[in-house]
Ligand code: SF4
């Protein structure tokens with residue numbers, strides 16, 4: 335398998351896992367929501383980015399982009415895999431405010447950033463979805479992508495364990511702060527909320 339195919343396969347599998355886990359967590363809010371947070375301007379990235387185009391073609395060959403509603407249908411997004419990272423990164427105020435301030439809220443923020451994170455610096459300083467030329471896309475090294483994927487894997491393992499009710503120790507924070515760094519110095523409310531300290 336060439337390196338780009340390896341990246342597409344591993345990326346797609348991780349997106350599926352993050353998407354399913356996030357949907358489960360956010361279902362109670364999103365299922366009753368009357369606001370439409372999807373915007374055609376986000377959808378359009380799937381047409382502009384060769385990487386996203388290949389992803390959606392590989393995983394959802396049966397669905398089509400509509401010039402009026404883009405990927406949005408009556409039942410939500412038609413794309414299971416291939417949505418732009420911003421679609422995972424979008425965490426609305428309603429969901430965020432429903433989380434306990436401190437680690438719970440921080441874990442949700444990290445979760446929302448995982449997909450953006452794995453694509454960063456895929457080729458030089460460019461994000462995977464910013465590589466606009468197919469020949470350039472073929473230069474992407476799987477080993478480079480895999481390093482970020484492993485870091486995101488560690489972070490989601492921590493978040494899933496926390497969501498199952500396991501206590502989060504301070505050493506777990508380093509896995510989360512790799513994805514989204516915060517000032518974790520003394521006096522920070524997140525540190526103060528771990529393990530009831
Ligand atoms: S993310 Fe927020 S705004 Fe979007 S559907 Fe869910 S609850 Fe509604």
Ligand code: SF4
Pocket residue numbers: 371372373374376377404405406410411412413417418421
């Ligand atoms: S989730 Fe789907 S429909 Fe919504 S903005 Fe993203 S690509 Fe478009």
